[in-house]
Amino acid sequence: PxxxxxxxxxxxxxxxxxxxxxxxxxxxxxxxxxxxxxxxRSAAEEAHAGDVVMHTGEVVAPAGAGLLASAGYASVKVHAAPRVGIISLGTELVAPRNVPARGQIRDSNSSALMAEALDAGAEPVFYGIAPDDEQAIAELVHRAVQECDFVITSGGASAGDYDYVTALVRREGEVLFDRISMRPGKAITFGLLGGKPYLGLSGNPAAAYVGFEMLARPAIRKMRGFAEGARPVQQAILTHCVKKRQDRRFFDRATVSRDPETGELLVTEAKTQNSALLGTMQRSNCLLRIDEGPCELKAGDAVDVVRVDLPEGAVL
Known part of the structure; x- marks a missing residue:
């Protein structure tokens, strides 16, 4: 005083x-x-008795934790991190530490999806690899549904002989859609099992990654109570020509940078868009979004890029 x-x-x-x-x-x-x-420092400079110091829906940032403490709140109710169950499907898959035999491949999707779920604010739980067996898949999925708030599988979502995912959800829950006009990641099943959201992603690693970014990440953020669900979108100038013949919306892996002379944002696609490859996603910082319908874009055209390297709500 x-x-x-x-x-x-x-x-x-x-x-x-x-x-x-x-x-x-x-x-x-x-x-x-x-x-x-x-x-x-005047009394009540921060807040008066009866003032609301933090509103419902606000994110409790580190400064907010201190602000709450200064108002006498040692704890407050927040949205719990949803438990997200992750399952990899495919007899051909082996754990990352194992050396694949002929006809096998290491399971990379579970590691990528676990990291994605954690980054989105969820608590990921890995339930292992299920072989191409309908009963084994059903058992793992049922267990995950009972223990988690959201279940995600990769593989078994297209039209192969051993793709049981859509049939399982249709038989025991509700399929809301089982294809999406997007590349990569056309083969996606979304529905409800036991009243909980279920997302079946493509087995192709890059397709699974993009599918998670476009569908699972916004859903997890909604479950966390965040107001912003979508990654920031910017306009950038193409450095090369892009031809698109398909009707689907494309999300091509790309890198955006700033021209040191003009300050303009420039975007360059990865040399390959092979959906089996994750290296191009690791080295990219955005997804070049090309809307539905065939088109031919030229160098110098302005295009939309989804900034996967920036958090939702970022001011650009």
Whole structure:
């Protein structure tokens, strides 16, 4: 508290003691004049009694945690991180630590999807690899549905002989869609099992990654209570020609950078868009979005890019 009758506080750093020990009764001088209210914090400067210091829907940032504490709240109710069950489907899959035999491949999707789920604010739970067996798949999926808030599988979502996912959801739940006009990731099943969301992604790694970005990540953020669900979208200038003959919407892996001379954002596609490859996604910072319908884009055209390297709500 400021002593009665005082209206300013002078910093010790600008005080010289003329005589005495600097305590009461001493004589001092200041190297700058004192101003009324200087170095005084008014009562209720942050908030008055009855003020709302944080509203429903606000994200509790580190500063917000301190703000709540200053108002006397050691804890508050928040949205729980949803548990997301992840299952890889395919007899050909082996764990990453294993050396694949002929006809086998390491399971890369589970690692990528677990990391994606964690980054989206979920608590990922890996339920393992299910072989191409209808009963084995059903058992793992049922267990995940019972224990999790959201279940995601990769593989077994297209039209192969061993793709049981859509049939399982249709038989025991509700299929809301089982194809989407998107590349990569056309073969996607979404539905409800036991009243919980279920997403069956393509087994192709890049397709599974893009499918997660476009569908699962916004859903997880919605479950977390975030207001912003979509990654930031910017316009950038193409550095090369792009021809598109298909009707589907494309999300091509690409890299956006800023021209050092003009300051314009430039975007360059990865050399390959093979949906089996994750390396191009690792080295990309955006997805070049090309809307439905055939088109031919030229170098210098302005296009939309989805910034997968920036958080939702980022001001560009």
């Amino acid at each position: 400021v002593p009665e009758g005082a209206d300013a506080v002078v910093k010790y750093e600008i005080v010289d003691v003329l005589d005495g020990d600097g305590n009461e009764g001493s004589h001092v001088s200041f190297s700058a004049p004192a101003k009324v209210g200087e170095n005084v």
